[in-house]
Amino acid sequence: MRGDIGRRTLLDTAGAAAIGAAVVTAACLASSPGALDLLLAAAGSLALAAHRRAPRTVLAVTTLFMFAYAVHSHPGSWVALPVVVAVHAAARNGYRAQGAAVGALFLAGYTVVLLLAGPDVRETAERVLLLLGWFLCAGVTGLIDKNWQAYLRQTEQRALDAERSREETALRRAGEERLRIARELHDSLTHSISIVKLQAGVAVHLARKRGTEVEPALLAIQEASGEAMRELRSTLEVLRTDVVDPCTGLDRIDELAERARAAGIALAVAVVGDQRPLPPSVGGAAYRIVQEALTNVARHADRAGTAVRLTYSDTALTVAVEDEGPCLPGDRITPGTGLTGMRERVTALGGTLETVPRPRGGFAVRAELPLPPRGSAG
Numbered sequence: 141m142r143g144d145i146g147r148r149t150l151l152d153t154a155g156a157a158a159i160g161a162a163v164v165t166a167a168c169l170a171s172s173p174g175a176l177d178l179l180l181a182a183a184g185s186l187a188l189a190a191h192r193r194a195p196r197t198v199l200a201v202t203t204l205f206m207f208a209y210a211v212h213s214h215p216g217s218w219v220a221l222p223v224v225v226a227v228h229a230a231a232r233n234g235y236r237a238q239g240a241a242v243g244a245l246f247l248a249g250y251t252v253v254l255l256l257a258g259p260d261v262r263e264t265a266e267r268v269l270l271l272l273g274w275f276l277c278a279g280v281t282g283l284i285d286k287n288w289q290a291y292l293r294q295t296e297q298r299a300l301d302a303e304r305s306r307e308e309t310a311l312r313r314a315g316e317e318r319l320r321i322a323r324e325l326h327d328s329l330t331h332s333i334s335i336v337k338l339q340a341g342v343a344v345h346l347a348r349k350r351g352t353e354v355e356p357a358l359l360a361i362q363e364a365s366g367e368a369m370r371e372l373r374s375t376l377e378v379l380r381t382d383v384v385d386p387c388t389g390l391d392r393i394d395e396l397a398e399r400a401r402a403a404g405i406a407l408a409v410a411v412v413g414d415q416r417p418l419p420p421s422v423g424g425a426a427y428r429i430v431q432e433a434l435t436n437v438a439r440h441a442d443r444a445g446t447a448v449r450l451t452y453s454d455t456a457l458t459v460a461v462e463d464e465g466p467c468l469p470g471d472r473i474t475p476g477t478g479l480t481g482m483r484e485r486v487t488a489l490g491g492t493l494e495t496v497p498r499p500r501g502g503f504a505v506r507a508e509l510p511l512p513p514r515g516s517a518g
Contacts (some may be wrong), residue, residue, distance in 0.1 A: 149189075247275060340365055397448070444463045
């Protein structure tokens with residue numbers, strides 16, 4: 141905005157200087173003007189530089205100086221050029237009546253000056269008619285320019301309104317789609333997971349009632365189904381309110397590790413560096429990366445031994461999950477929904493993600509998440 145204002149001011153000043161140069165040149169070609177004549181011509185012309193900010197003031201000042209020049213030197217018709225430009229600027233800025241009145245006054249005064257300077261009525265009439273045409277053109281073009289600027293503003297406003305309407309429509313449709321997905325998840329997955337949790341609970345209860353040892357796998361199913369219900373409720377809340385639950389972070393990494401061990405994964409968790417509070421977005425992403433990596437170990441690596449390493453530094457949090465599964469060096473990995481979602485989370489935070497087979501067998505996931513400087517608000 142400031143750049144546009146500066147550009148317009150520069151253009152207005154250059155235009156006023158050009159008009160002043162033209163008037164002074166015409167004066168020098170017509171006669172030998174004195175210092176006062178040059179001063180009046182230059183002042184009346186250079187005042188046009190402020191025609192956008194103060195069109196009525198410019199109209200009055202320019203007309204006064206140029207009329208004084210006409211009275212003092214009796215120049216040709218070109219003396220009216222700055223006044224014509226001032227009338228055009230006044231009409232363009234909405235002061236058409238004032239511009240017409242001032243133009244008529246200047247024309248009447250200049251006519252009197254011509255009649256007093258010489259008795260040639262015909263030449264005076266020709267000059268006055270010529271100037272009358274100039275002033276009429278100035279008023280008409282100023283009005284056309286004003287209407288054109290108003291049309292451009294209306295067109296721009298309509299475009300902005302249309303863009304805003306499209307954005308509102310898109311947001312409304314996105315909200316409706318989130319609500320639809322939330323209803324579908326609630327009606328399908330919630331019921332199924334509830335049944336699994338209920339059946340596992342009943343099985344555990346019956347086993348304890350009979351005095352038999354409860355299978356660890358059954359306890360893991362009961363715990364995992366309960367956690368799945370909590371995760372599903374959190375997801376449904378996000379879909380309905382578009383607000384991410386800040387409670388899912390690395391402070392729950394121990395719970396996640398216990399569930400993985402209960403599912404049969406030999407898991408070791410190590411923390412390297414000086415632990416510090418993390419922004420919710422970084423902590424949540426790190427938790428989800430470890431969660432997805434352990435899910436893949438259970439599904440694709442036959443619950444192989446796995447090591448999770450969280451490395452804190454001044455500028456980043458590095459999350460590494462390495463398993464000893466059957467993946468071999470050179471195996472081609474086709475990213476599924478889990479790895480794709482993992483990469484999207486890391487990319488959204490400006491980090492990097494590496495998912496490759498290990499040189500000695502197994503699979504490695506390594507994510508580096510940027511951290512704000514220590515002591516900042518994060």
